[in-house]
Amino acid sequence: xxxxxxxxPGSNCxxxxxxxxxxxxxxxxxxxxxxxxxxxxxxxxxxxxxxSYGDYLRGGALAAVSPVMAAVRRHAEAGGLVxxxxxxxxILLESGLLPGAMRRNDxxxxxxxxxFLRVERDDLPFTRGYRAGQVVRLPIAHSxxxxxxxxxxxxxxxxxxxxxxxxxxxxxxxxxxxxxxxSAHAIAGVVNQEGxxxxxxxxxxxxxxxxxxxxxxxxxxxxxxxxxxxAAGALG
Amino acid sequence: MRVRVIxxxxxEILDPQGKAIRDALERLGFAAVESVRAGKSFELEIKSxxxxxxxxxxxxxxxxxxxxxxxxxxxxxxILEAADEEEP
Numbered sequence: 088x089x090x091x092x093x094x095x096p097g098s099n100c101x102x103x104x105x106x107x108x109x110x111x112x113x114x115x116x117x118x119x120x121x122x123x124x125x126x127x128x129x130x131x132x133x134x135x136x137x138x139s140y141g142d143y144l145r146g147g148a149l150a151a152v153s154p155v156m157a158a159v160r161r162h163a164e165a166g167g168l169v170x171x172x173x174x175x176x177x178i179l180l181e182s183g184l185l186p187g188a189m190r191r192n193d194x195x196x197x198x199x200x201x202x203f204l205r206v207e208r209d210d211l212p213f214t215r216g217y218r219a220g221q222v223v224r225l226p227i228a229h230s231x232x233x234x235x236x237x238x239x240x241x242x243x244x245x246x247x248x249x250x251x252x253x254x255x256x257x258x259x260x261x262x263x264x265x266x267x268x269x270s271a272h273a274i275a276g277v278v279n280q281e282g283x284x285x286x287x288x289x290x291x292x293x294x295x296x297x298x299x300x301x302x303x304x305x306x307x308x309x310x311x312x313x314x315x316x317x318a319a320g321a322l323g
Numbered sequence: 324m325r326v327r328v329i330x331x332x333x334x335e336i337l338d339p340q341g342k343a344i345r346d347a348l349e350r351l352g353f354a355a356v357e358s359v360r361a362g363k364s365f366e367l368e369i370k371s372x373x374x375x376x377x378x379x380x381x382x383x384x385x386x387x388x389x390x391x392x393x394x395x396x397x398x399x400x401x402i403l404e405a406a407d408e409e410e411p
Contacts, residue, residue, distance in 0.1 A: 144389070144390075145392055148389065148392070152388075152389060180394075181392065186394075187394060188392050188394035188395045190332075190336070190337075190338075190339060190395060191339045191340055192339070193339050194339070195339055195340060195343055233339070235336060235394070235395055236394060237394070240394075269339070
């Protein structure tokens, strides 16, 4: 599968994603510059984490109107796969490709630690490597991951089964104490209606090799490129 | 002409930053402050043939498309002056 990792000024997880896709999963990967409108025929486009445009205005707001995002929008509308991680998720929200918005975390702190997530959907291209209800552990690293939308919009999101990941306790229970940032409905990741665009705050690329002590994130990338994670994980 | 846009969190949405500022004001003895909403202010110098209120629809479009995230923020537009007329 040909994969593209978009590089905005201020992206800082671009090389991590490139490493997982290119070296761990041995896929063809290219970097896509934010000023280009050409996705070079990529099947999967990843918007990586970081601080695009220095988080000026709002996280993801300026990246959302960059030239590359016009191409990403066309790709998404044609059914192409788009994965936004952390700041990439914020960009998807700001561009309207996914619903909702991020506020500052409750408590106003930048939070960098592992969290537990319940996989809510296992029928998505991104989550086929998991079982619905499975609890995985992934790191988060953000100040603005407090997901919010109107009550009506949240109800629609739930009714459509569009919550992909939720912050839970290690036992998989919803519990405010295990919701790190105050997100509405403990939402950590959402998909569009068609299921080809996923945004998530946690960083699967930081937990995708044995040497890092956690490969819970590898299943996501392996599923999306159609490779068995067990074989790839051994590379670490 | 000069236009000011103020963007702030919507009233029905909890503003963690505003709450922290309110709590700090309380610690400083300003207990009468019941709530704070922390927002942003933009001053735009706009080249325009339109005078005064004529520019408002365009500024509204800027707010909807970029300056505010209307999922969680509201905005207010003030037309400050017709700077074009004052230029020598």
